[in-house]
Amino acid sequence: MKSQKIIYWISTGLFAVWMLANAKAYLTSEEAKRLCVHFGFPDYFRVELAIAKILGTAALLLPVVRNNPKEWAYAGFFITVVSGFIAHLASGDSLISSSFALLALALLLTSYFTYHRLNQ
Template sequence: MMNKKIIYWLSTALFSAFMLFSAYGYFTDPTFKEAFVYLGYPDYFRIELAIAKILGALALLLPFIPRILKGFAYAGFTINIIGAAIAHLAVGEGIGSLTLIFVAAILLLVSYIFNPSTTCNSAK
């Protein structure tokens, strides 16, 4: 049981840190602004996505957040990851450009599977 909690908190912390660092970059790093233009997104989407990533990371990290909100955070991050992969492939980037996206997806999946409040673990 203790190993499952360690895996959950480690994957959740790493994933959330990844999302928080990218959100910080969206606000402060001009290369992210250029990247959103390159991918064909309007500039306001960068700000919206940064705010959503911060709120989602907090929802995953804070233990007093209700399970339903954590579920929405997992769903939102899943949509974000799939959308990012599609956007990068749509502009002609190769599969190799998806390395960080793939790492984020694995961390999110591990966090979800080992989350004590998800349906994956409720029957156990």
């Protein structure tokens, strides 16, 4: 059980840092703005994604009485990460540069499954 907790917190922590860094970049970085243009996203969507990533990260990290906020956060992040992978590929990015989204997906799924093992 202790190893499951360690795996859960490492995967969740790494994913949370990744999403918060991504959210910060979406709000402050010119390169992130250019990337969203490259994907064909409107500028307001970049801001919405940043806010959603901050709120979702909070839902993953903060203790909650009911699991619903965590489940919604996991679902939202799953959609976001898979959509990011598709956006990279659809906009002509290489499979190598697109695969970072798959790494994020692996962290997310590890966090999700270990969370459920710990809370059975």
